[in-house]
Amino acid sequence: MNRAPLIFLGIFFTLAFSWTGIILTNQLTYGKLEPIVDQTENKSYPEALPGLAAQGKLVYQDLGCIYCHSQQVRRPGFGADDKRGWGDRQSVARDYIREGRVLLGTMRTGPDLRNIGARQASRDWHMLHLYDPQITSKGSIMAPFPFLFETHKIVGQPSPKAIKLPAPYTAVPGYEVVPTPRAEALVAYLQSLKDSYAYPETRNVFVEPASAGKMEDKQ
Amino acid sequence: MSAVDPQDKNPKIEQAGASDESIQQVHSILLREKPEPEENHSPMPLFLLGFISAMVLMVAIYFVHNSGGLSQSFSFKQAAMVYDERFDPKNAPSAGAEVKIDPLALGKKNYASVCAACHQPNGLGVPGVYPPLAKSEWVTGSEERIIRILLHGLQGPIKVEGKEYNSAMPAIGPGGYNFSDERIAAVLTYIRQEWGNSAPAVTKEKVTEIRTKAAAGRTTAWTSAELDAIP
Amino acid sequence: MASVPNLAASFDPATSPDLVKRAELSEIDASTKVPALFFLGSAVLWLLVGTAFALISSFKLHTPNYFGDIEWLTFGRTRTAHLNAVIYGWSVNAAFAVAFWLMARLSRSVLRHSGLLMIAGAFWNIGVTIGIIGILTGDSTSIEWLEMPPYATPLLFVAYALIGAWALITFRFGKSGHIYVSQWYLLAALFWFPWLYSIAQIMLILEPARGTVQALVNWWFAHNVLGLWFTPIGLAAVYYFLPKVLGKPIHSYYLSILGFWSLALFYNWAGVHHLIGGPVPAWVLSAGIAASFMMAIPVIVTGINHHMTMVGSFSALKYSPTLRFIVFGAVSYTITSLIGSLMADRQVNEVVHFTHFTVAHAHQGMYAFFTMVMFGSIYYILPRILLKEWPSAMLISVHFWTVAVGITVYVVGLSIGGIKQGLEMNNADIPFLSTTAASVVTNTIPYLLSRSLSGVLMTIGHMAFAVNISWMLLRPRAPQATTPTLFQNPPEMEVAR
Numbered sequence: 001m002n003r004a005p006l007i008f009l010g011i012f013f014t015l016a017f018s019w020t021g022i023i024l025t026n027q028l029t030y031g032k033l034e035p036i037v038d039q040t041e042n043k044s045y046p047e048a049l050p051g052l053a054a055q056g057k058l059v060y061q062d063l064g065c066i067y068c069h070s071q072q073v074r075r076p077g078f079g080a081d082d083k084r085g086w087g088d089r090q091s092v093a094r095d096y097i098r099e100g101r102v103l104l105g106t107m108r109t110g111p112d113l114r115n116i117g118a119r120q121a122s123r124d125w126h127m128l129h130l131y132d133p134q135i136t137s138k139g140s141i142m143a144p145f146p147f148l149f150e151t152h153k154i155v156g157q158p159s160p161k162a163i164k165l166p167a168p169y170t171a172v173p174g175y176e177v178v179p180t181p182r183a184e185a186l187v188a189y190l191q192s193l194k195d196s197y198a199y200p201e202t203r204n205v206f207v208e209p210a211s212a213g214k215m216e217d218k219q
Numbered sequence: 220m221s222a223v224d225p226q227d228k229n230p231k232i233e234q235a236g237a238s239d240e241s242i243q244q245v246h247s248i249l250l251r252e253k254p255e256p257e258e259n260h261s262p263m264p265l266f267l268l269g270f271i272s273a274m275v276l277m278v279a280i281y282f283v284h285n286s287g288g289l290s291q292s293f294s295f296k297q298a299a300m301v302y303d304e305r306f307d308p309k310n311a312p313s314a315g316a317e318v319k320i321d322p323l324a325l326g327k328k329n330y331a332s333v334c335a336a337c338h339q340p341n342g343l344g345v346p347g348v349y350p351p352l353a354k355s356e357w358v359t360g361s362e363e364r365i366i367r368i369l370l371h372g373l374q375g376p377i378k379v380e381g382k383e384y385n386s387a388m389p390a391i392g393p394g395g396y397n398f399s400d401e402r403i404a405a406v407l408t409y410i411r412q413e414w415g416n417s418a419p420a421v422t423k424e425k426v427t428e429i430r431t432k433a434a435a436g437r438t439t440a441w442t443s444a445e446l447d448a449i450p
Numbered sequence: 451m452a453s454v455p456n457l458a459a460s461f462d463p464a465t466s467p468d469l470v471k472r473a474e475l476s477e478i479d480a481s482t483k484v485p486a487l488f489f490l491g492s493a494v495l496w497l498l499v500g501t502a503f504a505l506i507s508s509f510k511l512h513t514p515n516y517f518g519d520i521e522w523l524t525f526g527r528t529r530t531a532h533l534n535a536v537i538y539g540w541s542v543n544a545a546f547a548v549a550f551w552l553m554a555r556l557s558r559s560v561l562r563h564s565g566l567l568m569i570a571g572a573f574w575n576i577g578v579t580i581g582i583i584g585i586l587t588g589d590s591t592s593i594e595w596l597e598m599p600p601y602a603t604p605l606l607f608v609a610y611a612l613i614g615a616w617a618l619i620t621f622r623f624g625k626s627g628h629i630y631v632s633q634w635y636l637l638a639a640l641f642w643f644p645w646l647y648s649i650a651q652i653m654l655i656l657e658p659a660r661g662t663v664q665a666l667v668n669w670w671f672a673h674n675v676l677g678l679w680f681t682p683i684g685l686a687a688v689y690y691f692l693p694k695v696l697g698k699p700i701h702s703y704y705l706s707i708l709g710f711w712s713l714a715l716f717y718n719w720a721g722v723h724h725l726i727g728g729p730v731p732a733w734v735l736s737a738g739i740a741a742s743f744m745m746a747i748p749v750i751v752t753g754i755n756h757h758m759t760m761v762g763s764f765s766a767l768k769y770s771p772t773l774r775f776i777v778f779g780a781v782s783y784t785i786t787s788l789i790g791s792l793m794a795d796r797q798v799n800e801v802v803h804f805t806h807f808t809v810a811h812a813h814q815g816m817y818a819f820f821t822m823v824m825f826g827s828i829y830y831i832l833p834r835i836l837l838k839e840w841p842s843a844m845l846i847s848v849h850f851w852t853v854a855v856g857i858t859v860y861v862v863g864l865s866i867g868g869i870k871q872g873l874e875m876n877n878a879d880i881p882f883l884s885t886t887a888a889s890v891v892t893n894t895i896p897y898l899l900s901r902s903l904s905g906v907l908m909t910i911g912h913m914a915f916a917v918n919i920s921w922m923l924l925r926p927r928a929p930q931a932t933t934p935t936l937f938q939n940p941p942e943m944e945v946a947r
Contacts, residue, residue: 003629004637011638011714015645015678018718022670022734023649023663029299030731031663062588064526070804074727075303079800083878085332090302091729096661103592104665104728108804108875109511109891111882120336121396122389128348133514136337136345139885139892143514147521164386166347204288206305248833248932249476253697255555256630256690261702261758271747278740285739285796287732295733304732304796331878340881340889 033097036199045197046098049189056189059182061101063145070105071114071193075205085119086112087195089202095195110142118194126187127163127179135169148183151175322420326409329402333391334410342414348386350379353414362407362421364446366429369403371395372440387440392430394438400426474558481560482551483835485567489547490828492575494916496539499582501905501912503532508905512898522586530585530597537595537675538578538606541816544824545683546571546613549636551831552690553620556633563616570612577605593654593664595672600655607651610644631706632689635682638714642678646671662729666722673721676815681717681783684823685752688780691830692759695773696766701758705751713748716741723794726803742794749787756780769936771846775826778854782818786811801876806894806901807868810861817908818857825849825915832919833934838927840935845918847937849911856907859900867897 035044049057060066073087082088091114096102120126125136131149133140149163154176161184162176171177179187283290288308289298297308331340334352338344342353352358357379358365370392376385389395392403404423411418507529509516517523554561561567581598584590589599598606617640650671653659659667693700700706719741722734760777767774789811792798802808829846833839840846874880874890883891 007629007634007637008641010711011641014711014714015642015674015718017715018670018674019645019649021719021737022666022722023653025295026299026666026731026734027653027659027663029295031660033661061592062590063524064530064590064592066592066594067526067529072728074800078727078796079803080876080878083328083331084882085328085330092302093299093662093729093731095729099661100658101592102662102664104662104725106594106724106804106808109806109894115332118396119332122337122387124387125337135348137883138345139889140883141511141514141891141895141898143510143525144518145524146519147524166345201300201302204301204306205303206307207310248837248839248934249472249479251934252472252834253694255471255475256632256693257699258631258703258706259699259701260704263702263704263708264754267708267751267754270750274744274747278743281743282736282740285732285736287736289733298733299731301732302729304736306732328878331881335881340884341886343886 030093033094035097036094036197038197045199046095046195048098049192052185052188053192054189056185056187056192057101057103059148059186060189061103063186065113066103066105068107068109068142069111069113070108071112072104073112073114073195081112084111087115089195089198090205091195092199092201094199094201110140113190113193114195116193117191118196121191123187123191124164126190127183128165130183130186131163131165131177132169135166145183148180148186149177150180151177322405322408323412325402326405326407327413329398329406330409333396333398334406337386337388342410346382348384350377350382350384352410353416355379358410359416359418361450362419362425363429363433363449365407365411366403366421366426367434367441367446367449369398369407370426370430370434371437373442373446374440375442375444377443390440400430475555478554478558478560479551479834481562481564482554485561485564485571486547486551486831486835488568488571489543489550490832492571493540493543493547493824494919496535496543496578497912498916500532500535500540501909503528503535505902505905505909507532508898508902512895512902521588527586527588527590530590531582533595534578534582534585534597536816538581538598539575541680541820541824542574543571544821544828545639545680546574548687548824548827548831549640549683551835552632552686553617553636556630556636556690557620559620562619566612566616570609570616572609573605573612574609577602577609580605591655593668595675596650596654596668603651603655607648610647614640614644630689631700631703631710632686634710635686635689638710639679639682639686642674642682642718646674646678662725665725665728666730666734669721669724670718671721673724674718677713677717677720680816680820681713684779684783684820685713687823687827688756688776688783691772691776691826692756692780695770695776695830696759696763698759698763701755705755709748709752709755712744712751716744716748720745720790720794723799726794726796726799739794739796742791745787746791749784749791753780753784769938771840771843771850771935771937772826772830774850774937775822775829779819779821779823779826782814782822786814786819789814801872802868803872805868805872805875806864806897807872810864810868813857813864814861817853818861822853822857825853832922836922836927838922838925839932840918841921841925842918843935843937845914845921846935848914849918852907852911852914856904856911858904859907860904863897863900863904867894867900870894870897 035046037044071091073089073091074081075090076082076088095114096104129136130145132144132146133142134144151171152159152175154174158176159178162178165171165177285304287298287301287304288306289295289301292298292308337349338352339349342351344351350357357368357377368388370390372390372395373388376383378384391398391406392400398406401423404421404426407421407426410416411421506517506523507525510518510523510525510528514525550561550567578598581602584599584602585597589601590597591599617637650667653667654664654671658664689700689706720738722730722738723742726735726739728735767777793802793808793811829840871890871894874888874893875882881887881889883889885892
């Protein structure tokens with residue numbers, strides 16, 4: 001008896017089942033999620049990435065930052081994301097709808113970066129950290145990115161963009177270290193990363209049925 | 220079980236296989252191998268059936284209890300907006316429930332989030348770049364000055380514990396990180412009481428007072444010299 | 451249960467009752483020679499390339515300034531080049547070769563249209579080469595498991611379309627009426643992979659879905675590449691070589707059926723467990739977790755089936771290289787899958803997610819299971835298509851022990867390190883990075899060093915393997931009947947390999 005057609009049907013339907021459940025259902029239920037317009041601020045959230053930051057995201061992708069840094073905050077109480085200050089609330093799907101490529105990541109060899117723009121706004125810090133993480137974060141195992149910088153001979157006025165390297169990292173006297181446009185873009189992207197807005201769905205969290213009474217008991 | 224016997228269908232191979240002695244030598248590797256695999260029909264052990272039934276039951280219960288509202292509302296559209304598997308639409312949290320937060324815990328969290336990148340988790344800073352906070356006279360000294368530094372930032376050279384530093388610190392208050400007065404007070408209370416520091420707590424009201432009265436209208440970062448003039 | 455001496459006697463060439471079937475097999479094997487050699491050769495080259503990138507990446511993670519100023523060797527790129535070289539280079543090429551050889555033998559039909567396969571193989575390998583160069587020069591898409599830039603993927607598509615067409619033709623012309631369990635797995639894998647790959651390409655790169663639907667597509671794809679492509683091909687090989695080498699039937703046809711269909715039903719829902727805690731609907735995650743738990747069924751069923759087949763023949767592990775690699779792989783499959791089910795539990799996942807534990811787990815699946823099974827298969831297939839013996843039993847032994855010890859050190863070290871990392875990461879009192887106190891990052895470094903050590907061991911093994919293969923290819927065929935290259939000669943001349 002040739003059971004090939006039956007086997008074939010079976011292998012077709014099993015994959016069709018998960019494709020429908022995981023992909024099609026979710027594409028239909030929230031694949032067209034819209035930004036929320038806040039009337040009081042007259043702004044829509046999430047905000048679009050500024051142009052330079054969008055270029056920086058491409059640098060983030062091409063250097064493979066995603067393999068050590070996640071961009072998703074777990075809810076308070078699940079892991080220590082909130083206690084470490086990586087974000088106050090669970091990341092929700094709407095946070096990502098403006099992103100052409102979603103870079104959630106699955107590793108935290110380094111810290112989560114979903115709110116790095118809110119946590120570290122300083123351009124100078126990011127520049128030093130990218131040039132050599134050992135300057136700002138001794139003991140870090142992050143790769144240095146010296147190739148995002150150029151060492152120039154100072155001609156006339158020193159460049160205002162040059163980074164201020166501490167000893168022993170300082171350039172040879174008469175030279176300065178200047179970020180390339182890629183470094184500027186990458187830092188702009190990092191500075192833009194923040195999920196500040198509290199969408200209605202961020203309140204869909206679990207509460208103990210008799211929460212008020214129980215919380216007082218604990219304290 | 221093979222349904223077709225090759226001997227009926229392929230006499231050429233039969234001849235080749237049976238007659239040519241040299242094939243036996245060259246193909247000794249093939250000839251020594253064992254027959255093509257077959258299957259026995261040993262019955263399935265009974266305990267497997269029990270195990271599978273138990274798994275199905277357990278997993279079904281698990282899903283119903285952790286469906287993030289799906290098993291209560293039966294609406295995929297609503298359930299798509301739920302990220303907490305224990306969420307129950309009947310017990311949605313009320314909006315007004317304010318939770319009292321310990322300022323030290325709030326301060327620690329915000330310090331870890333924002334400040335530790337430069338001043339380090341141990342408060343020792345980075346030699347030559349970012350000044351230490353542990354045992355720093357600026358941190359444990361006048362709250363007037365340190366509140367101003369957080370509100371508007373600091374620029375230019377500054378001497379901490381006898382060493383010179385020259386990096387810019389961004390404003391943590393309005394226009395910079397936009398911390399609320401409560402968060403600023405919490406961070407200050409934390410750094411004034413951590414790493415062996417023991418200075419009094421900073422209140423939210425004191426921060427508000429400096430922001431709205433004593434330093435009202437200020438938008439630029441402070442310098443060390445300006446702060447020295449403040450008690 | 452037949453004992454080893456009996457089996458040996460029953461297959462003595464002089465008394466063999468099924469000489470004709472052997473002649474037929476010999477014709478089939480000969481027809482697979484050129485494409486199988488081509489795919490296996492490419493696979494081994496990619497294995498060496500992938501190993502080199504693995505070592506560089508591993509060193510860079512504890513010594514970040516090693517090659518720190520060379521842009522194309524930055525960690526984010528070498529790690530990605532490693533993944534793509536070992537997955538699309540080594541594993542897929544090896545899987546193709548083993549799948550073709552098994553398909554041809556099991557459907558008892560000579561391999562037709564091998565030209566089609568050669569063209570497909572050329573497209574595939576050129577595509578992978580371009581893709582990896584693209585990754586190294588900065589065109590990575592940063593979509594996990596799909597990093598190859600869009601200009602490389604059409605080549606892979608063409609290759610796969612040709613292979614799919616070929617597989618259908620071969621199956622269609624098969625002579626064997628009975629469909630052996632390995633064939634179910636092969637058929638399913640060859641059908642599932644293009645579906646997964648094209649949906650992923652469409653919904654992630656051509657017409658990207660909005661927001662985190664992308665993440666669902668990504669992990670539906672990436673996990674299913676393991677579960678619905680590599681796993682079925684690995685299991686097909688185990689189901690073929692275990693009974694083949696032992697000369698015994700598979701324990702139970704019913705268990706085979708149950709194992710196959712439960713895998714088909716549950717595995718493809720499991721992938722979303724990579725997103726636990728993330729911004730995707732909780733119900734999808736719970737469904738994925740439920741499916742991951744249910745994966746215990748096919749794994750235990752398949753494990754019992756393999757184990758019961760082995761029972762009584764464990765002594766053969768002393769002699770047969772193929773069997774030793776295959777059994778190592780099959781045991782790893784059971785262990786790694788059960789750990790995988792456990793990892794999907796939310797409480798466990800809360801700790802191990804985002805840590806090196808997941809890296810250990812991925813290598814346990816792809817290496818300790820799949821790659822070991824492929825090694826075992828190659829040790830069986832090559833002598834049959836080349837009609838030569840392996841030149842050195844010593845090199846096979848070096849290969850086995852270095853990679854077996856290497857992957858064990860790798861998995862154990864990174865698993866312990868990963869659990870520690872996860873527990874510390876979830877305790878906000880321990881700083882993430884600090885030079886003066888114990889911190890999450892600095893505490894992982896000893897485990898990252900153990901990984902580099904295991905990497906060196908595995909590299910030695912891969913070199914021994916490559917040397918043995920090259921030697922085999924270069925040396926002339928023996929004019930008279932030969933004896934198999936075994937780890938040691940059994941008391942009676944053992945026939946299995």
